[in-house]
Structures are given as C-alpha cells and as structure tokens.
C-alpha cells in the first residue's frame with residue numbers, strides 16, 4: 001500500500017493540502033490564501049472558483065515539495081470551513097453566486113421571519129441548532145430569493161447546494177462529468193436541515209425554508225469511499241475516503257474519540273467541541289448539539305459545541321483595519337509591552353455574539369477606556385477577549401455536562417501565542433495542553449480517510465500518535481481570576497441591544 005494520506009483543509013482564510021505518514025507526522029504542506037470579499041457591512045463572501053483553483057494548486061505544491069505522486073497516496077480526506085454555502089448549476093458547474101461565508105449576517109431578516117413562528121429554538125430539538133445567520137439554511141434561502149432566476153432553476157432541479165467539502169468533492173470527482181454530490185454527517189448537521197436522530201434530511205424543515213430537496217447532497221458517513229479523483233486531477237484514481245467539518249476534524253485529530261473528551265481550536269474563530277458519545281445532549285446553556293463523527297456503518301458520536309465567531313480574526317482586524325501590527329505574530333510582543341489591560345476590555349461582537357450568548361443584536365465594543373490606555377493595552381485586551389470568550393463556553397460545557405473540565409486540549413493558528421495560552425490557563429484555572437501536531441484539522445481528515453481504506457487499523461493506533469508538546473499551568477490567584485472575569489461579563493452586557501431599527 002502507498003505510504004501516505006493527503007488531507008485537503010479548505011479553511012476560511014486559506015486552503016491547505018497536507019501529506020501525513022503513518023505516525024501522523026507532516027511530510028509536506030501546500031497553502032494558498034483566498035480573497036475575503038466584504039461587499040457590505042456584515043457580508044462576507046468567497047469566490048468558489050478561486051477556492052477550487054487553489055485546491056488544485058495546493059495539492060500540486062504538497063506533492064511536489066515531497067517529491068511524491070498519486071501512487072504514494074493511499075487516500076484523500078477533505079475537511080472544511082463549515083456552514084459556508086455554495087449554490088451552483090449542475091449542468092455548467094458555475095456557481096450562481098459567491099459562497100456566503102459562515103460569518104455573514106445578511107440573513108438576519110430571514111432568521112426573524114422563520115422565528116416569527118416558534119422563536120429561534122423552533123427546530124432546535126430536531127437539528128440541535130437555533131435559528132441563526134451562522135448556519136447554511138438561511139444562506140441558501142437568500143440566494144434563492146435574491147439571485148435572478150435561481151428559484152426557478154432550483155425548482156427545475158438544476159441547482160446544487162454544498163458546503164465547501166461538497167464543492168471540492170464534486171469538482172474533484174469530475175464536476176459536470178459525473179461529480180459525486182455528497183457531504184458527511186458532520187457538515188450536514190450544520191445546515192438546519194438534518195435530523196440528529198435519523199441523520200437524514202427533514203423534508204418538513206426544507207419545506208418551511210422553501211429549499212427544494214433536489215439541491216441537497218447525499219448524506220454519508222465521515223469515513224468511507226465517496227469516489228475517486230477524476231482524470232484531470234494530479235490525484236486521479238485516488239479514493240476520497242474521509243470528510244469532516246473542520247472543527248469535528250480537529251477533535252478527531254486530537255484523538256478525542258470518546259465521551260467526555262474535548263478540544264478547543266483557535267483559528268479565525270474559536271470552537272470548543274465536547275464529545276458526548278452516542279448520546280444526543282441538548283444544551284441548556286447556549287451550546288449547539290452537533291454530530292462529532294461517524295465511521296462507516298458504526299454508531300454516530302454526537303458533541304456539544306461552543307462556537308465563538310471572532311477570535312483570531314480580531315487579531316487580523318488589529319492588523320488590517322487599525323494597522324497596529326503588520327503580522328498576526330507581532331501582536332504578542334505588543335501585548336507584552338504593557339503589564340496588564342490597563343482597565344480596557346474588548347468585546348469583539350463583530351457578527352453579534354455567538355455561543356453562549358446568541359445575541360445578533362450585539363456589536364463590538366471597547367470599554368473601560370481612559371487616556372492611560374495605549375495600543376499595548378488594546379493588544380492585551382484582544383488576547384484576553386479570546387480567552388474570556390473561551391471561559392464563557394467552558395462554563396457552559398461544565399454546566400451542561402455536570403462536570404468540570406480538568407484540562408483543555410488546544411490547537412489552531414493562534415496557539416503559537418504563548419501569552420495567549422498562559423492567560424487562557426490563568427483565566428480558566430486549569431492547564432492548557434498543545435499536541436506536537438497542531439495541524440489537527442487536516443490530521444483528523446487524514447485519519448478518517450486512512451481508516452476507510454485500511455491505512456490505519458483503528459482508533460487505538462491513532463490515539464498512540466497523540467503526543468504532548470507543551471503545557472501551560474494556571475499561575476493567577478483565584479480572586480484576581482474572578483475579578484477579571486466579572487469585569488469581562490460586565491463588558492459583554494454593554495454590547496447587547498445595540499442593533500435596532502436606527503442602527504441596522
């Protein structure tokens with residue numbers, strides 16, 4: 001058998017291809033950023049054609065840098081930014097509109113319309129999600145209602161919907177020449193349309209949204225052969241055998257396979273996933289219920305999730321919108337130019353507040369400002385905002401699960417930041433632990449694909465690959481921790497109720 005597995009990680013800011021060996025070590029990487037398109041306040045789009053082009057290029061980069069060919073690759077896994085919606089014409093392969101990204105808030109009026117009957121929790125018992133702009137469902141509705149001719153084409157069965165896993169899979173397996181139109185249970189669980197019990201599309205919810213069933217991809221497990229790369233790909237003939245939404249993939253890559261295990265990823269946003277095993281747990285504290293993973297015909301694993309919209313993107317905002325730093329990694333030194341936050345708290349409610357608050361009417365705020373506050377304090381407040389938001393979510397997990405997490409496994413781009421992770425441990429009061437392979441998202445997709453083709457024997461073998469790289473232990477006294485957190489929670493209250501008819 002070939003010696004490697006290749007994972008495609010189609011993320012919010014970039015697409016990567018990463019080749020792993022049997023020990024789960026990285027052999028080579030290709031990576032390209034794509035344009036973030038902001039046509040109006042609150043709108044965030046990507047060009048699906050650029051994403052597909054970049055995917056092909058990063059595959060070439062990863063193979064080329066390791067001097068490998070498709071013959072060395074046993075299987076391909078796909079992982080992706082979740083919820084981002086692409087709608088395209090099945091006959092031409094052309095998207096009818098840009099991809100509407102998970103952070104986009106334009107569909108709030110559609111959410112309000114649907115919530116008029118039964119509130120935002122209208123479908124939560126069935127699909128695990130409140131009505132919110134975050135999920136794919138209302139994005140599809142927006143395209144059908146706003147792109148000329150889209151509704152008619154969709155009714156005629158000519159349009160396909162997919163999250164970016166589906167878009168990449170369909171193109172990789174041939175596109176208009178017989179591309180496979182499928183997704184996995186984890187991505188399907190982020191649409192608003194998948195029943196958590198049956199793992200099938202809910203016709204009644206599709207009808208309530210006005211989305212034709214013919215647009216929807218087939219729901220498959222996270223680990224099985226969906227098809228093979230077609231003749232135009234450098235990977236031609238290679239089985240595509242794993243799909244997981246990126247946060248579930250990171251959980252899998254962290255070997256958090258069993259109930260009670262959790263991970264927190266620090267990327268564009270932060271996403272804490274807590275594995276609840278075969279049990280569907282409905283949150284009473286603002287968490288989502290979602291699918292964790294499903295390997296072939298084995299039982300499904302569910303999870304609770306705390307999704308935070310703005311964390312690493314706050315650092316990007318300091319860089320791109322304020323020009324305080326010229327690269328994300330500089331933010332740490334800027335924060336360390338001061339002793340503390342100087343009394344400033346930064347609540348980055350740029351897309352409203354996600355978990356555990358779910359307040360679309362919130363907008364970002366910097367509070368506690370005096371003339372004393374300088375840019376170092378702002379950088380520190382931005383670090384702290386990431387950690388405080390994570391504490392809010394950990395508190396919700398502890399309350400829902402009736403336990404106290406005893407440590408937090410972390411990964412993602414921002415975990416390169418030592419100051420952030422020390423403050424995280426301080427404000428949580430539990431150790432924070434980072435594994436050697438911090439690219440857990442791609443690793444999880446590689447694992448799912450490799451398991452399906454027998455490259456790895458089972459979960460036991462994968463768990464042995466997990467190795468601790470570094471651990472941060474709490475060093476703050478309890479009274480200080482609680483004082484800071486009380487201030488944070490007070491700052492959050494200042495951002496609520498901001499959006500009204502005068503502001504919207």
Ligand SMILES: Nc1ncnc2c1ncn2[C@@H]1O[C@H](COP(=O)(O)OP(=O)(O)O)[C@@H](O)[C@H]1O
Nearest residue numbers: 011013267268312313315328329412413414417
């Ligand atoms: N040293 C750092 N300190 C804080 N944030 C960082 C640092 N390095 C990168 N980031 C942030 O991490 C994010 C990139 O992480 P990554 O895991 O690649 O994200 P994604 O998968 O969402 O594209 C960016 O939002 C960036 O601002």
Ligand SMILES: O=P(O)(O)OC[C@H](O)CO
Nearest residue numbers: 011012081082267268269
């Ligand atoms: O691409 P990321 O890593 O920012 O992840 C995005 C999430 O999947 C959105 O739910």
